[in-house]
Amino acid sequence: MKAVVMSAVAALALGISGVASADQALAQKNACMSCHGVDKKIVGPAFKEVAAKYKNDKTAEARLAETVKKGGKGNWGQIPMPPNPQVKDEDVKKIVHWILSL
Numbered sequence: 001m002k003a004v005v006m007s008a009v010a011a012l013a014l015g016i017s018g019v020a021s022a023d024q025a026l027a028q029k030n031a032c033m034s035c036h037g038v039d040k041k042i043v044g045p046a047f048k049e050v051a052a053k054y055k056n057d058k059t060a061e062a063r064l065a066e067t068v069k070k071g072g073k074g075n076w077g078q079i080p081m082p083p084n085p086q087v088k089d090e091d092v093k094k095i096v097h098w099i100l101s102l
Contacts (some may be wrong), residue, residue: 023098030087032095038102043074064096065089086092
């Protein structure tokens with residue numbers, strides 16, 4: 001019985017990491033990783049810093065999605081984030097959700 005439970009937990013973990021990997025791949029495909037690292041600042045903040053800053057903000061997902069689409073300035077210093085209107089809305093939602101899950 002214990003082996004069955006452990007196998008189920010492992011399968012679930014692999015499934016979740018597969019989703020995270022797919023969403024990270026979306027971030028790479030849409031050039032997010034050119035300016036943001038997962039663990040380190042490049043031009044913009046590290047995605048883990050973004051997740052930590054907005055951890056308890058219930059409006060974060062919608063606000064960050066809007067920032068991705070329209071761009072922004074001043075939340076992380078003087079370097080502006082350019083708008084990304086070419087990124088599909090459903091992809092933006094997946095990317096932002098992944099970032100906030102870090």
